[in-house]
Amino acid sequence: MTMWFIDSEALRRPVYLSLADQIARAIGDGRLAAGLRLPPQRIMADELKISVQTVSRAYEELIRRGLISGEIGRGSFVRAEKPEGSLPYIPERLGEIVDLSILKPVCEPMHLEKMQTALVDLAANLPPSSVLSFRPNVVFPRHRQVAVDWLRMCGLEVQAPNICISNGATAGMTTALMSVATPGSTIATEAIGHHTLVPLASYLGLNLAALEIDDEGIIPEALDAACRSEVVRAVFVQPTVINPTASLMGERRRAQLAEVARKHDISIIENDVLGPLIEDRPPPLAAFAPERTLYVTSFTKTVLPGLRTGYLAVPDRMLSAVMNRHLVTNWIATPLIAELATRWVVDGTAAELVRWQRQALRQRQRLAAQELAGIHYRAHPEGLHLWIPLASVQEEELFVSQARLRGVAIAPGRSFQTGSISQPAVRISVGSTSEAELQAGLRVVGNLLRSAPEPLLLAI
Template structure:
């Protein structure tokens, strides 16, 4: 048991957050060591003349921050050792909270009906091979041919032999990394990148090197310098709006990065899950360097979240590695979902939903412009989110905590950070994950916090 106790004179409202903040500082300053057993809820409540409920909520907040672990029957203990990273989004929507943390397309009853109709069709027409076969080459030849049609809408001309069906983009990303970067190697990416890339690289034993970016994405000279200083096996790029800052990389920048990759003979992994949703975009990097680019696209963010299917295009030099690693990590994509995706591409439903999504996002972007107009936020007409660098003086954790206290969940920018230099606190705000009315309310709360006094937020916690 520790001899350190919080100072009741420093408590501010809400008391439970202020109490949790005192514990956080004590842990960070080393006053509470890893493994220290904290006072029981009732003992601390009596000492501080607080309610047991207030202390319980403070301990729950410390657990949420990853600073304390609670063990039934044993008590609460300080936890300062590395732990599994939290996702930037809520694992589930809680109560009346407006959830702007998870990146989703705009969805209405139309999308539910489309899926119901698709499953009704599937019940009548499911091929025997999709139900009975364990062999991807038996199940997917027709699907690969149709995938080529969709990939042409993404700006790629490829052979069906280079297409792999996966259970969405995360599966494709995992297979791509495993195929080009063995354990112990280094992969470069933007300083602000995909939120799963950091933990995924760690699990695969890959070193991730975040490189400087500007308003056009990764800086080619920074990639070239990194390659000259050490061996970079691959570069992971998100050039078309899906990146956290909603940047649409120019054709010139894509070409320059492709040239650096070619000069140093490294692989490129291109995450392009918005595909044809983004109008007027330059050709994919994969079209500029097809001999070394593993290209990822999928349907979950542009049609219906439940259509968890993706395409991973691999050049000849990586085709065998991709096939083998996909077999051992996933075996093959889910045939029934692949059947629906193939039908939707063939009969025009997929493109219909993409066009619907584009119109829906235009309305969401107008709402964001009205609510965030006084702030220097970043977005794009076909972006599912907005990136809000916080005004001077704001601390990211305090901002996110206060937004949640006021009923709005947003994703902390640190979840997407891969490099420390040049970092500025920010938040990512999903525009498609809730109704238009809730979005207006949620964005209004975020804007009021951003335009308010940052010191008041710190005092509030």
């Protein structure tokens, strides 16, 4: 059997990743049809003159990517359906690869020590309601009152009863979407935006209208046009250091979007999980249109990944819908984690860790500027990531693959595409690994970009 879709001369170390990438491209461009049975591992190994273990690792990698399925006794098959959403990050494989693909704050031993200390204190002073009650209104009155102070720091004035304690931003997003739109409704959002939103909208039966963006995010005229051409129920927006484009929406633009939403009487879902990291940021959209904005924030990206709790601030008229939908999808946020977050807000630990994170990111962004000198990219000095525009979709795929072959994982721009509008690029996280590994990874990225043919980088 001839492996007609494999170019054995193009295999590079690590060979299993190179082989997996070639098979993935063959699946992506249709040369390997859905349902097709891949050659047995031993046959492929013999044809390509590589070890069976190498082929096995390549197949395992493709299974992790959701591109093939392995069936005991039958073999490996190209999946009949494409995976639901393209994840920008890879499964963590310590020691094998420098992972710059997942958006994560900088973490040091100090963070673990603080959590260990907090857990010891929690065990010694555990509120009975945190483990004995089923009722959110019994567990969370104090937490909501403390949340008022944290949201004020975020630039938002809100009353305690209007705050829903959630298990982080994804739970808040889900509840917000279910509260403003019924299945079949349309949600407008950035054409290049939140990677979780695409599969989440699909699961909820919602349609996405991908809006044109510029250096500040959604263009108000694009939202206005979408609202005039179809029934839009809400706009989902990330105004502060937008993931993935690293853009910061200015105050005037925020006010303009709020006015468009008010003009067409649509809701705003504002994802502001990165907001607290930016020291001099404009007020949130919720400050311009408090009567229609559901504001989502959390602690995982700004304080500690394991502190999986957050706040959903809700206008009066939507409060009943939000609380009911959160109740049936989550029932209650995890009380012990919420208790830890509340204590850290009260004693200043949360604010201290945000300030520490801000300084750490400034240092890492300076490091990125040194390693990527002369290369055009978009970033914020206090941001968790940077965004490198490329010339075409083909260059994006090639660049991600070449970086992986050199031991560096980066996120492809296609993972953030919410509609047919494409902006080829890659996202690079600056907080996901140690500073030494970040520097090594950025050096690989920089060398690849500088050595690539001229068309690779987007002309500016």
